[in-house]
Amino acid sequence: MLEAKILKKSYGTVVAVDGVSLRAAAGETVGLLGPNGAGKTTTVSIIAGLTRPDSGEVFINGKPLRGDTDPAKREIGLVPQDIALYDELSALANLEFFGALYELSGQTLQRAIAEALELVGLAARVKDKVKTFSGGMKRRLNLAAALLHDPQILLLDEPTVGVDPQSRNAIFDNLETLKKRGKALIYTTHYMEEAERLCDRLIIIDHGKVIADDTLQGLFRRLPVTNLLAIELQPPEAGPWIQQLQALSEVRSAEMCDGVLKVGMHGLSEGAPKILQWLTDHGHSYQHVVSERADLESVFLTLTGRSLRDS
Amino acid sequence: MTTSFRAMVRKDIQMFFTDRRAVLMSFVAPIVIASFFGYIFGGQSGQTAPTRIPILIVDQDGSAISRQIVAGLMADQTLDGKLSSLDAARTAVRKGKAIVAILIPQGFGADAGRALFGAAQKPEIGALYDPSHATELAMVQGMLAGSVMESVGSQVGAQVRLAMPYSVRQEAITSGSDTAYNGYAHAFGGMGVQFILFMGIEAGIGILLQRQRGLWSRLRAAPLSRGALLGSRAVSAGLIAMLILLVLFGFAWLVFGVRIEGSLVGFLGVCAAFSLMTATFGLLIAALGKTPEATRGLAIFATLVMVMLGGSWVPTFVFPQWLQNLTVAVPTRWAVDGLDAMTWRGLGFAASIAPIGVLLLFSLLFGVIAVVRFRWEADA
Numbered sequence: 296m297l298e299a300k301i302l303k304k305s306y307g308t309v310v311a312v313d314g315v316s317l318r319a320a321a322g323e324t325v326g327l328l329g330p331n332g333a334g335k336t337t338t339v340s341i342i343a344g345l346t347r348p349d350s351g352e353v354f355i356n357g358k359p360l361r362g363d364t365d366p367a368k369r370e371i372g373l374v375p376q377d378i379a380l381y382d383e384l385s386a387l388a389n390l391e392f393f394g395a396l397y398e399l400s401g402q403t404l405q406r407a408i409a410e411a412l413e414l415v416g417l418a419a420r421v422k423d424k425v426k427t428f429s430g431g432m433k434r435r436l437n438l439a440a441a442l443l444h445d446p447q448i449l450l451l452d453e454p455t456v457g458v459d460p461q462s463r464n465a466i467f468d469n470l471e472t473l474k475k476r477g478k479a480l481i482y483t484t485h486y487m488e489e490a491e492r493l494c495d496r497l498i499i500i501d502h503g504k505v506i507a508d509d510t511l512q513g514l515f516r517r518l519p520v521t522n523l524l525a526i527e528l529q530p531p532e533a534g535p536w537i538q539q540l541q542a543l544s545e546v547r548s549a550e551m552c553d554g555v556l557k558v559g560m561h562g563l564s565e566g567a568p569k570i571l572q573w574l575t576d577h578g579h580s581y582q583h584v585v586s587e588r589a590d591l592e593s594v595f596l597t598l599t600g601r602s603l604r605d606s
Numbered sequence: 607m608t609t610s611f612r613a614m615v616r617k618d619i620q621m622f623f624t625d626r627r628a629v630l631m632s633f634v635a636p637i638v639i640a641s642f643f644g645y646i647f648g649g650q651s652g653q654t655a656p657t658r659i660p661i662l663i664v665d666q667d668g669s670a671i672s673r674q675i676v677a678g679l680m681a682d683q684t685l686d687g688k689l690s691s692l693d694a695a696r697t698a699v700r701k702g703k704a705i706v707a708i709l710i711p712q713g714f715g716a717d718a719g720r721a722l723f724g725a726a727q728k729p730e731i732g733a734l735y736d737p738s739h740a741t742e743l744a745m746v747q748g749m750l751a752g753s754v755m756e757s758v759g760s761q762v763g764a765q766v767r768l769a770m771p772y773s774v775r776q777e778a779i780t781s782g783s784d785t786a787y788n789g790y791a792h793a794f795g796g797m798g799v800q801f802i803l804f805m806g807i808e809a810g811i812g813i814l815l816q817r818q819r820g821l822w823s824r825l826r827a828a829p830l831s832r833g834a835l836l837g838s839r840a841v842s843a844g845l846i847a848m849l850i851l852l853v854l855f856g857f858a859w860l861v862f863g864v865r866i867e868g869s870l871v872g873f874l875g876v877c878a879a880f881s882l883m884t885a886t887f888g889l890l891i892a893a894l895g896k897t898p899e900a901t902r903g904l905a906i907f908a909t910l911v912m913v914m915l916g917g918s919w920v921p922t923f924v925f926p927q928w929l930q931n932l933t934v935a936v937p938t939r940w941a942v943d944g945l946d947a948m949t950w951r952g953l954g955f956a957a958s959i960a961p962i963g964v965l966l967l968f969s970l971l972f973g974v975i976a977v978v979r980f981r982w983e984a985d986a
Contacts, residue, residue: 332614343827346983364829373827377820383624395613396828440824603795 296321296479297448302351303343308435311337312348313503320449324335328591329484334503335483336376339452342481343373351520355448369397376453378433379440382426386417386436389425390443397444404443407589411439411481414469421570431462438469442489449473457490487591499595506598514594520547520559523566526574527555537576545569556581565587610830611838618842619814623803632805632850637857640797643919644790644862645685658686659742662695665733670716671757678753679708685749700733707734720759765971788950790862795945796918798854799938802847804915806884807905809843810891814898817981821927832982839892840885840973842985845879855949868948872958876944877937879965886969889976937968 304312309538312334319325321484327335340346342353344360353360355367380389394404412418425433438454451470455463470493474480484490490497490511497514499507499528507514515521530556540558541549544568548559560566563586574581595601622628651903658889663679665672678685690698693709705801709732731750768813816822858864866873896902913919915929916938922930944961947953 340823343823345823345826363826364831368827368829371827373824375820377823379820379824381621381821383621384617388620392613392617394906395822396610396825396830400609540662577740 296356297342297481298354299338299342300329300352302338302353303349303447304337304341310503313343314351315498315503315505316351317481317498317508321447321477321479322474323496324474324480324482326490326497327481327498327500328487328490328531328595329500330485333500335485335497335500336452337503338500339450339481339483343371343450345373346367358529366505368479369444371447372441372444372448374438374441374449374451374454376456377431378413378437380425380433380436383424383533384469385422385424385478386412386428387421388535389436392442393440394443399444407443407445411442414442416465416474421566423529429462433468434458434462434466439465442473445447446478448479449481451480452486453483455484455486463489487595490591499591499598501595501599507594514591515589516561518589518593518597521561521589522530522559522566523587523589524554524558524560524563524570525585526558526571526588528574528580529580529582531555536579539575539577540570541600543573607678607745607841608834609627613673614825614838615842615845618809618812618839619846622846623840625838628805628808632801632846633853634917636797636801636850636854638795640790640793640854640898641857641862642869644792644793644858647793648787648789658684659706660688660704660745660748661685662688662698662704662708663696664690664694664709666712667714668712671715674752674757674760674920676709682753683931685746685811696734699736702736702738703944705739707738708732708746708750708792708976709734715758721722722758724908732878743936788862788864790858791864791949792921792942792946794854794858794862794864795949796853796913796942797939798945799907799916800913800918802850802880802884803887803909803938804906805846805850806843806888807816807902807909809846809885809888810895810905811898811902811950813839813889813892813899814895826982828865832977832980833950836911836977837891840882843888845880845883847884848981851881854887864949866912866949867952869950869953869955869958872953872955872962873945873948875955875958876941876948876965879962880937880941880944880971883941883965883969883972886972886976889980890972893976893979893981912938915939915945937965940964948966 297317299315299317302315303310303311315334315338317327318326327338329335337346341348341351344363344365344514355370358367360367381392381406385391387408390408392401392405394407399407409418409419414474415438417432417435417439419430420428425436428436434454434457438451441449445458449470454467458466470480470482472491478593482490482493494511496508496510498505499514507517509517531551533551537549537551537556540546544561545562546558547561548557550557558566558570560570567584567586571584618747643695663942665676675966676687676689679854688704690704690707692709693702695709699707707765711729711732716731717726720726731754733747735746748813773848777915798965813849816825855864855866889904891901895905915936916922917931917933918938922933922939922943925933940961944958944965949955
């Protein structure tokens with residue numbers, strides 16, 4: 296449905312996007328993950344036709360996107376990072392305007408507005424001015440404005456910045472509904488939790504380059520461990536038995552830290568029972584067990600050597 | 607016109623009218639200020655009493671001649687003459703209470719009579735004047751000359767009565783011999799031009815604000831041509847400008863009796879051409895400006911210079927000649943002159959052609975620069 300090939304864009308000597316390629320199919324959510332300034336927004340701008348790439352092309356349904364008035368732009372719905380709404384106008388006036396930009400009018404436009412408002416749960420506030428909305432409601436209306444022309448591809452540039460958890464969850468629900476309807480979603484974020492929850496596939500960008508493009512599971516497989524079992528032993532004794540534990544096929548690492556045995560593994564459901572059984576069989580009793588899962592932060596750290604939040 | 611184009615124009619107009627400050631600045635402010643300027647600069651001639659020049663007369667002579675001079679000056683309808691002592695006169699002029707003080711020295715009557723027919727030294731009449739009113743001094747000197755000649759001639763027993771050998775028949779040349787000059791016409795034109803340009807600035811700033819708030823990205827993401835995006839803005843700004851001009855002159859017509867004494871078509875043509883120029887001026891600001899905050903101040907300054915040189919505040923004929931020549935390169939000069947020509951000057955359509963043409967040329971120039979310099983790409 297959407298394909299971008301080897302996109303490059305520089306501003307003076309600053310390389311913003313350096314050979315980014317991506318694709319998104321119908322019903323797929325692709326996350327663009329990276330720190331601020333990584334090139335996510337520039338990539339989205341190029342795909343949306345706002346920025347001309349120095350090289351590379353964007354294809355919509357196999358056809359290259361050409362020029363400002365290319366009808367293929369109707370297949371794209373852009374949800375900008377900013378709340379791109381007219382505060383002084385009502386929600387209805389905003390949506391009528393943004394729908395009209397795609398030549399929608401009359402009953403078609405009103406039907407599209409009703410559907411979009413119903414999806415984002417703002418039908419009751421349709422006549423209110425946007426300036427009276429909360430931040431979360433504005434974000435939802437921001438999303439609705441991109442849906443009026445029924446685009447097949449949605450470009451969501453950090454659509455939950457600055458919203459409360461409740462509104463964020465509401466937006467997630469909206470996006471999951473859209474995905475079920477067969478939309479292709481490109482979702483930029485630097486919130487790992489969002490990417491993990493929403494995205495089928497993740498493209499990690501750093502310094503304008505794609506450093507990984509895989510499913511969440513695929514990215515986790517690149518890690519030395521995907522799960523960590525923290526076991527408080529009673530008594531907390533280290534010993535040569537730890538090497539024996541490491542010899543188990545499920546175990547990737549094992550060490551005692553401050554009286555807690557930390558065992559790294561791939562696959563908690565298979566590994567954890569065997570490890571706990573092994574400890575019992577070898578006379579080690581435990582009073583508390585906690586499991587930790589690797590996250591995208593770990594992935595980014597492994598791939599770049601830097602923390603995502605610190606980048 | 608496509609649905610999208612209409613929607614963009616309609617939205618801009620809707621946004622303008624939802625902004626109370628913009629409406630106040632565009633309609634109320636020019637009406638208030640133009641009403642004031644119109645009154646100051648003559649108002650509706652014939653309906654207001656002409657302003658008389660306040661003068662003081664210090665008669666230290668007290669002779670028959672000096673008393674007759676004083677009587678002559680006091681009787682003049684263009685002067686508001688009062689007798690005074692020298693010290694009081696000096697203080698009054700210094701404080702701006704009087705524009706000129708005429709000092710008739712002791713012995714003036716006798717000396718003037720001798721000087722009229724012989725080689726005797728001419729006596730001096732003193733004139734203390736406010737230097738900010740040099741023009742009025744010249745007028746008072748003229749009236750004084752007439753009064754002195756008449757008084758001296760009649761009192762020294764001349765065989766022939768001396769008097770000014772002419773009188774002046776005054777006729778204000780406006781649209782017709784039966785039409786009085788209406789100072790409000792120029793004031794409403796001038797203030798209209800100024801405040802419409804302010805509106806043009808806001809239209810340009812609006813584009814910069816749209817860019818800053820991400821709205822421009824949303825517009826650019828739609829399958830719209832660049833011509834439609836900028837053209838719709840120009841049309842909406844032009845329509846608003848036209849509406850402001852028509853409302854202002856409508857008000858002036860209703861309240862102050864301003865009439866389109868010249869060609870109505872020419873008047874509408876000047877209004878339309880100036881409206882278009884304002885619209886492209888707004889686009890120019892959007893193209894050259896970086897941030898709304900930085901751009902607004904600079905644009906207002908440039909506009910104020912333009913309206914000042916264009917004759918919106920004071921007519922250009924009071925400028926030095928070199929400056930008058932320079933101001934033909936200022937579009938507001940053509941707008942103000944065009945509106946003057948079609949209103950109180952009562953000239954025909956032919957007189958509107960040059961202003962319309964020049965304003966359209968400026969529109970083209972501003973529009974081309976705006977399109978060429980416009981930053982279409984999303985900000986990095």
